[in-house]
Amino acid sequence: MSAVEAIRSIVAKHGKLPVDVATLQDDADLYAAGLSSFASVQLMLAIEEHFDIEFPEDRLNRKTFSSIKAIAEVVTELSEDQQAA
Amino acid sequence: MMNIHAHTPNIELTARARRVAAVAASHADSVDRDGRFPAEAVEAMRTERLMGVQIPTAFGGEGASTAEIAEICSILGQACSASAMVFAMHQIKVSSLVTHGGDDAWHQGFMARVAGEQLLLGSATTEGGIGGNMRNSICAIEVDGDTCRLEKNATVISYGDQADAILITSRSHADAAASDQVLTVFLKDQYTLEKTHVWDALGMRGTCSDGYVFKGEAPAVQILPRPFAEIAAQSMLAHAHILWSAVWYGIAADAFAKAQAFVRAAARKSPDMTPPGALRVAEASSLLQGVKASIVAALEMYEAARENEDKLSSMSFSVAMNNLKIASSQTILTIINHCMLICGILAYKNGTPFSLGRHLRDAHSAQLMISNDRILGNTSNMLLIHKQDTSLLG
Numbered sequence: 001m002s003a004v005e006a007i008r009s010i011v012a013k014h015g016k017l018p019v020d021v022a023t024l025q026d027d028a029d030l031y032a033a034g035l036s037s038f039a040s041v042q043l044m045l046a047i048e049e050h051f052d053i054e055f056p057e058d059r060l061n062r063k064t065f066s067s068i069k070a071i072a073e074v075v076t077e078l079s080e081d082q083q084a085a
Numbered sequence: 086m087m088n089i090h091a092h093t094p095n096i097e098l099t100a101r102a103r104r105v106a107a108v109a110a111s112h113a114d115s116v117d118r119d120g121r122f123p124a125e126a127v128e129a130m131r132t133e134r135l136m137g138v139q140i141p142t143a144f145g146g147e148g149a150s151t152a153e154i155a156e157i158c159s160i161l162g163q164a165c166s167a168s169a170m171v172f173a174m175h176q177i178k179v180s181s182l183v184t185h186g187g188d189d190a191w192h193q194g195f196m197a198r199v200a201g202e203q204l205l206l207g208s209a210t211t212e213g214g215i216g217g218n219m220r221n222s223i224c225a226i227e228v229d230g231d232t233c234r235l236e237k238n239a240t241v242i243s244y245g246d247q248a249d250a251i252l253i254t255s256r257s258h259a260d261a262a263a264s265d266q267v268l269t270v271f272l273k274d275q276y277t278l279e280k281t282h283v284w285d286a287l288g289m290r291g292t293c294s295d296g297y298v299f300k301g302e303a304p305a306v307q308i309l310p311r312p313f314a315e316i317a318a319q320s321m322l323a324h325a326h327i328l329w330s331a332v333w334y335g336i337a338a339d340a341f342a343k344a345q346a347f348v349r350a351a352a353r354k355s356p357d358m359t360p361p362g363a364l365r366v367a368e369a370s371s372l373l374q375g376v377k378a379s380i381v382a383a384l385e386m387y388e389a390a391r392e393n394e395d396k397l398s399s400m401s402f403s404v405a406m407n408n409l410k411i412a413s414s415q416t417i418l419t420i421i422n423h424c425m426l427i428c429g430i431l432a433y434k435n436g437t438p439f440s441l442g443r444h445l446r447d448a449h450s451a452q453l454m455i456s457n458d459r460i461l462g463n464t465s466n467m468l469l470i471h472k473q474d475t476s477l478l479g
Contacts, residue, residue, distance in 0.1 A: 034262030038466055057400075
C-alpha cells in the first residue's frame with residue numbers, strides 16, 4: 001500500500017469527515033471538507049503510529065493537514081529523516 | 086524593538102483611556118444594577134476616538150498595537166467591567182478586519198468608516214444548536230449574484246441593539262460542512278434583529294448579551310475574503326484571550342487596590358500592629374503579578390508570531406493562548422476572594438468604598454465565556470501530540 005493509500009484509509013477511519021473520503025482528490029482541502037481541529041489530532045496520532053514517525057513541533061500546524069497530498073509529503077519527508085537518524 | 090513595543094505605555098493613549106475610565110466608573114453601579122448598556126462610557130470612548138485606534142493609519146486609525154489595546158482594556162476594567170468588555174469585544178472584531186481585510190477594497194473602506202464615524206462593532210458567533218462551539222455553524226450564507234443573505238438564530242449578540250454593524254459567522258454556502266465558515270460584515274441598515282432572550286445575568290450585566298434572530302441582506306463583497314477557520318486561529322484566538330485577560334486583570338487589580346487601601350488604613354491607625362489582612366494582601370499581590378506576567382508574555386509571543394502564518398496556526402501557539410485564558414480566568418477569582426476576606430463585611434455589602442460584589446460577579450463570567458472545560462478539552466487533545474516547550478526562555 002502506498003503512503004497516499006494508507007493515509008486515505010486513516011483519514012477515512014479517524015478524520016470524522018461528513019463526506020466519503022473516496023470522493024476527495026488528493027489535493028482537496030480537508031478543512032473545507034469538514035476536518036475539525038479535534039479530529040486532526042486523532043488523525044495525527046494514527047499517522048504517527050502507522051508510519052512510526054513523530055511530527056516535530058514546526059509541522060504541527062494547519063498546513064501539514066490541509067490535504068491528503070500535504071500529509072503524504074510530510075510523512076515521506078519525516079520517514080526518510082527519522083530512519084536516517 | 087518588539088519588547089519596547091510591548092512594554093512602553095503610550096502615555097497619550099493611556100490618558101485618553103483614563104478619561105473614559107472616569108466616566109465609566111461613575112456609572113458602573115447603575116449599569117450593573119439596571120443591566121443597561123454603558124452608554125455614557127461608550128460615548129466617552131467615541132469622544133476620545135478610541136473605537137478606531139487599532140486600525141492602520143492608512144485607513145484613518147492610529148495603528149495601535151495589541152499591547153496598547155490591552156492596556157486600555159485593563160484601565161477600563163478597573164472602572165467598569167461591562168464597559169471594558171464591550172470595548173474588548175469591539176476591538177476583537179476590529180482585529181479580524183485589520184488582519185484579514187486589509188487587501189480588500191470594501192473592508193478597507195469599512196475600516197475607514199469605523200475610524201471616521203467611531204462605529205461600534207458587534208459579534209454574532211454563537212448559534213442555537215451548535216452546542217457552544219463557534220467553529221461550527223448551522224446557518225449558511227446565500228450568495229445570489231452580487232447579494233448575500235443570511236438568517237441566523239444567534240443565541241447571544243452582546244450589545245446587539247447598540248452595535249452599528251455586526252460581524253457574523255455562517256457556513257460558506259448551502260452545501261458546506263459545519264466547519265467551513267465565513268465571516269460577513271452587515272451594517273445596521275442591512276439587518277433586522279428580533280429579540281429572543283433578554284440578558285439578565287449574575288454579572289457583566291451591562292454587556293446586554295441578548296439573543297436574537299438575525300436576518301440580513303448585503304452586497305456579497307462584505308464577506309471577509311479569508312475562511313473563518315483562519316480568522317479564528319490567526320486573529321480572534323490571540324486577541325480574545327489577551328484582551329479578555331486584560332479586562333479581567335483590570336477587575337482583579339481594582340479589587341486588589343481596595344483591599345490594599347483597607348489594610349493600609351488599618352495600619353496607619355495602629356502603626357505598631359500589623360493588620361490581620363496584611364498577609365493576604367501579600368498573597369494577592371503575588372497572584373496578581375502572575376496574571377500580569379502571563380498577559381505580557383502572551384503579548385510578546387503574539388507580536389513575535391503575528392507575521393508568521395505557520396506560527397500563528399501552530400499548536401504551541403494555540404496551547405499558550407488557551408493556557409493564558411484558563412490561568413487568568415481562574416486566578417482572578419482567587420484574588421478577588423482574597424480581597425473580600427481582607428475587607429470583610431465592607432466588601433460583601435454594596436455601597437461601601439470597599440464593595441466587591443460587582444467585581445466578584447463580573448469575574449465569574451471569565452470561566453464561562455468560552456467555557457474553560459471546552460478550552461481544557463481542546464488543549465488536552467492537542468497535548469496528546471504537541472510536546473510542551475520546557476525551556477525557560479524559548
